[in-house]
Amino acid sequence: MANSDRSSNMPTIPNDEESQPLVPRGMTRRRDNSVASFLARGRSNTISSLKSGYETVKKHKDEFWLLIIGSIVLYLGFTLAFLPRTSLSRDFRRWHFSKLTKPEAFRIYVEAIMKENKCPEHLSNYTSRTHWAGDVETLEYTVEEMTKLGFTPKLEKYHTWLNEPVRTEVTLWELDHMTFNASMIEDYVVGGASADSSEQVFGFHGYSANGTVKSEYVYCNYGNSDDYKYLIDNNIELKGKVHIIRSGTTSKGIAVRNAEERGALGAILYTDSSDDGLITERNGYKAYPDGPARHESSIERGSVLLSSNSPGDPSTPGAPSKLKQVQRLNATDVIPSIPSVPMSEREVAPLLRHLNGNGIQWTNKGNVKGFQYFSGPSDMGIECQIVNDQKYILKEITNVIVEIPGIFKEQDIIIGNHRDAWTSGGAGAPNSGSAILLEIARGFSLLHQSGWKPLRTIKLISWDGGEQGMLGSTEYGEEHSKALSEGTVAYLNLDVGVVGSILNVKSNPLLNELIIRSSKRTLFKDDPDVTLYDYWKETSGATLGLLGSGTDFAVFQNHLGIPSVDFSFTRDPEKDAVAQFHSNYDSYEWMEKFGDPDFSLHSTMAMFVGVTTLSLAENELLGFKTNEYMVEISEYYNSLYPSISKTFPKDKLIRTLQKNLADALELLTTHSSLDFDSMVDFVRDETQQDYPWWQWNKKLLVLTKLISTNSKLRKLDRYFLSEEGLKGRSFMKHSIFAPDKITGNQGDVLPGLHEAVLSENRQECIFWLETLLTQLDKIVSLLTT
Template sequence: MADDDNQQEGNESTPLIRTGRPRENSVASMLARGRSNTINGLKTGYDTVRRHKVQFMYALLGSVLLYLGFTLAFLPRTSLARDFRRLHFNKFTRAETYRVYLESLQRENHAKEHVRAYTSHRHLTGDSEALKYTVNQLKALGFSPKLEKYYPWLNEPVETGLSLWVDEEKVFESSMIEDCLEEDPSSCGPEQVPAFHGYSANGKVTARFVYCNYGSLEDYEFLRREGIDLSGKIHIIRYSVLFRGLKVKNAEANGASAVILYTDTFDDGNVTEANGYKAYPFGPARNSGGFQRGSVEYFTEAPGDPTTPGYASKSPDTKRMSPLGRVPTIPSIPMSQKDISKILPYLNNRGSPFDVQGNVDGFNYYSGPSDKNVELTVVNEQEYKIKEITDVLVEIPGILHGSAIVIGNHRDSWTVGGVGDPNSGSSVLLEVARGLSELLKKGWKPLRTIQLASWDGEEPAMLGSTEYGEDHASKLQKQVLAYFNLDTTITGSQFKCESNPLLSGLLPRSAALTRFAGKPGKSLLQVWEEQSDAYVGVLGSGTDFAVFQHHLGIPSANFRFAGNGKDDAVYQYHTNYDTYTWLETFVDPEYFLHNTMAIFTGMSVLMLSENEVVYFNSQDYAREIQSHYKQWHTLLNHTFRGHNYIQGKAHNLSRLISHIETNVSAEFDRQTAALRKSVVRDYPWYKFYKKIAIYVKLVKTNSKLKRLDRLFVTDRGLKDRPWMKHSIYGPDKQLGYAGDVLPGLHEAILAENPTEIVEWLNILDEQLTLVQDLLSA
């Protein structure tokens, strides 16, 4: 029975095993079960979270608050200045920025290699070698230079000449080039540039000649008063502070058929051969064989391409105008004292003598004209064409957008040398770039954008800078705070500075941080004070700041080491003797002055860039306007005594200027100084609202300071010089190079033109009222 039962159980169980797999082992069953478990698990988790939601959220919020409380309890006090930098991942403090820059330039000095590289070959406007060197040096420093090309109309020399004829026989002919000096290798070689003038008219003239002293309006008035026959003659004029283009213009207006401009060493002051000094290369006096090349375009009236006045020559196909009225229509050539001494003695005892004497051998400084049988032939053949020029620009973007500082220098020269003008400045620009590069390598980012510019074509007529300024006028006026210019940068021992007064507080501060000529313990400011009581002059013209200051209303400064007029070597300006041999023998043998200028320039830029509040001083500006207006007001009262309407308007303007100078600008500068302190004052985190208020005031103040100089830009410009649009600063109309303050009013008073006087009194009243409103708002 038992066996039977067992068999029965076995029989009953066997079919269960054979009829199929259990449910729980099938794939479908496993998937279904897994899905069910997942859904059930999610429901269970959700129910759990839902049941404990309130407790969970409280716990999370409490943790966050605990963390924030702990963090805020130990959060350091910070200033708006530090927050600016931290938000942009800039760890550099202002002091650290200055230190790194100073150390990088004090540790090394590459100025010599740059000067020699630039001046080893001929580099006229458009030269490709100087361009290549500049670009390569900037790239080696880690920058990405941008090239901007323009296409001005200008000239290159083909042939110039001067011959003296007596009784139709040629008795002298100038070589039109300096002698080769064995002591100065740069003065020799096949690349030497013959003497010529930029933008001089082509022509060949044979005529009698007359001596016209400096070619000033006063000199021509004297000659006319003396009854000297000037018409059709070749006018011989000596160089001076009067711009050469205006000399040719004055000569043309007085009937000249051609002009010869020569250098008289008498005007060099104490350091002359006549006073016992030896001439270059054996001594510091001028070599009398030098020819001063240069431009005669009327660029003190309107620089830039004379065929595109007021707009940029952006392509060879740019629409052009006639240059008539912006360049002379008679030929002119430069001449050395050595060669002119073969000619001028023929005028002795003919015509009238001038009071001013000179150093031309055998000449008694009579006017002439020459005898009928004594004539000169002037030959001037220039090739005029459209030529490509290239500006090189480097931009270092800043934290604050829409605010920039520009440093510029031109690299083109009239000769192989051109050491003083311009390549001492070219080397300084590259050294400034090296110092800024060192900062960038360490992670620095400037507060404001810094732009470096190497201009092309300055010598003919500030072509590169002017075309660039006209091309980007709107952008520059919106963004650029200031322009610093480097030209003829190292030619003597005396520090000289011309500047818009808005920068007058900044420059002495940067000079105080600049070690002078490698001498520990002596600053540039100390030297500046010893030499001239830290005098800051008025900006004139003749270099690249013109488009920025006079056309666009961008505060500018120009600084250099120049001859002191006492015992410094005479600068061999625009001659083949402006070479590194001259520089290293008589001016800066160790290139210490170059290093000083690089440090000073960079520090000036950094102090303007790294200060949250723009480092401008409005009262200095108002004070300069007040000072010069008093002079012109006195002259006006003398000229128009009894003219009640003019005197009434002039008196009202005087009161307005005085109010701005003594009250408005003084109060604005006081508030600005207080704001500078607030920006660097530390606050705890919970007083963040104070930083917001400071920031709002900071933006408003900086906007005012940027706009201030633009308010003096007029649409009409100066009379007969519409390109010169600034009503406070412009080139002196009669001298050219020198600067004039309130030039429109000054010129109107000198011309005794009541209509023009009233117009300028109205313009100044309107502009100064806007200044008053701006600073008071």
């Protein structure tokens, strides 16, 4: 009983204190409520717990670590068992946190272009004032628009040597009396871009020589080599005369150089409306602004730099035009030494009418009123005087570069357009291309904001100084030649974006198939039932042309061996309004009324170039086809073969080299390139193939093959570069493509060999046959190893 009472009176001990010593009865435990004592008690308890836990772990350490390892293995096994099968293509995007699949990227871009068209706004801004090379306002507008889209434009500046007009003058003299003084400007057009007379620009030529000359004159048709031969064969006196030349079959620089070499004191170039096709006043069409025909006061300005020999700043050949880092050279080898000016059809007429009945009559006539197309020269005492006063300066030009970084290194794609023009116009050439470039940038901006990261870096570049002679693009190419050669897979050019209804694509054949595929993915004028390919095939057979001359792809294709494409909508001479290039009438009003009234062709081109770019940027394997390239080379060589045999009929060495080159092309076209393209298709399929995780070694092999194949495709066109370049044109280093040496306008295939045959130069012919053989042997090795 006593025990029971005692038990019932004992205090209850809390559970957390069960391990502590029991406090003897009758003693009261001191309770200290200070923070220090509380922390001390907590520390003591914690240490005790840790010691106890450690002892337990120590006692059962083997079991503990087995449990940890087992848990990890179980987790990894469970995770790996349920990992999805993936392709190398999807892995690239996952590893680099790209949020869009390829189809999503295409869809978002196309929807962006279809949803809105800002080309009218851009074109209006670009053509609102005169914008020569170095213009600040068009530079600021381009930078501002790119910045609005979320990009950070980079500006690269060069100081180029060029000219701006002070005064140009052409007068007619009869027995020392001036009877006509040309205005050298276009007529005022109400509501047109030239409405503000302060914005009108005298007719002048880029890189024309200063001087005043006065003499009798002669009409030399198009001023090409055949025309001059015809004049000489008919004993027409050319030396010491002013030569009047009709623009057309030769570039302006070559036409003036041809005149200079035949003893001309000066040259006048004019545009004859009969070369415009059906759409002329003579055929009953009204002239601009009332109709689609050429205005008779239209003046076609342009550069007389021999850009088909060497584009870019002529004072710094081969080097970028930096203000203090380069030695300036005399540029007489690529610019004329005689003054030259452009004139309108109307204002050249008073001079040409004085030639009627003199000399020989040309079989091809034209539309100059009152002129019967006699050669002259003019009678004694009938003279014309040219005054050409140009201010030559070092002027700062600026390229605007926007970069969208990609996943792959050293595989860049560049889209370029130059923004400068000769007048306040330039709506067709080049600013339709400038507007399209900004639209492409808008589409890519929306993609970028959606979490898109392209596989390949995309660069959008607005060149400066393009009209004078591709100054901005050439200086950029010269400054960055090493990086471009190593890391650029293609250059896409926009210059004359839209001036008519005929799609005109000029391309390196490596890109032909990709371009055709892209046209099939592009809607024509946003019509869901008509692709651009459908329209292209119906209107012009969906044929791709040769890269020629006179625009910004020159440094990329002809100098660095970077496969290039030039995109444009050109005019149908049977139905489209006349695009009055480089005149005040190439205006926004002309585009809005005649060129592309609803700007739907601008939008179509923006979609086409963007889709082509995405096809290059979003596919792991470059979309190049080598067989089509080799076949095209072979076809051109076969067409040249008889001329070689005829020119050097008994030369055994040349015959042997001819045969060896034919055999090499036969091997490439029928075996090496076909087998390589098949292998490329196989690797492409493997890259898209899904594999389970345990076949990681298979993916590694595919990745290795992918890297190797892309490297070969990127190098291939570089193998056609020769260190010496073409004879007399060392800038042009590509053995397959160059501007035609005779005309300067068209492209030439196998130019070195072709020129050697034309000049009947045996050593040059042997050199180029051996060079091509060496290059083709390297390509066979590249494709088969």
